[in-house]
Amino acid sequence: MGVAYNLTCKRCSYNQNVFLGIGFRYMYLTDILEWYEEPIGKERLREFSKDEITKHVCYHGLYLCNECKFLLNAVYLHLESHSDIYTNRYNCPRCSGVMPAKPIDDEIEAVALACPDCGHANLVCRSYMDWD
Numbered sequence: 001m002g003v004a005y006n007l008t009c010k011r012c013s014y015n016q017n018v019f020l021g022i023g024f025r026y027m028y029l030t031d032i033l034e035w036y037e038e039p040i041g042k043e044r045l046r047e048f049s050k051d052e053i054t055k056h057v058c059y060h061g062l063y064l065c066n067e068c069k070f071l072l073n074a075v076y077l078h079l080e081s082h083s084d085i086y087t088n089r090y091n092c093p094r095c096s097g098v099m100p101a102k103p104i105d106d107e108i109e110a111v112a113l114a115c116p117d118c119g120h121a122n123l124v125c126r127s128y129m130d131w132d
């Protein structure tokens with residue numbers, strides 16, 4: 001099950017809900033194919049589903065932009081077969097920098113996240129529900 005967090009800044013009005021972890025339709029490739037939207041990743045999912053897949057990892061993570069500290073809540077997708085390997089990548093919606101290959105996947109309470117808007121050092125992070 002995944003956990004939903006609320007991130008707020010003590011200094012400015014930044015307020016963001018973030019979903020981390022996996023839902024119940026994240027376990028099988030056939031399920032992921034049904035809801036995955038981004039066209040390149042979707043095409044790759046189709047290719048991999050024809051092949052013998054050896055590993056797949058899929059969850060909601062929080063990508064932290066190294067350049068401007070923007071926080072992007074998005075799906076991490078990693079696929080492996082005997083002949084191929086694919087990891088989805090994102091560009092920062094704010095500065096177009098390349099996001100790290102891997103997002104933060106849980107326990108964001110333990111990470112000191114800076115406010116993406118004003119740079120204040122510690123966002124207040126509070127889990128408020130489980131989601132499936």
Ligand SMILES: [Zn+2]
Pocket residue numbers: 009010011012013014115116117118119120
């Ligand atoms: Zn702020």
Ligand SMILES: [Zn+2]
Pocket residue numbers: 065066067068069070092093094095096097
């Ligand atoms: Zn950025």
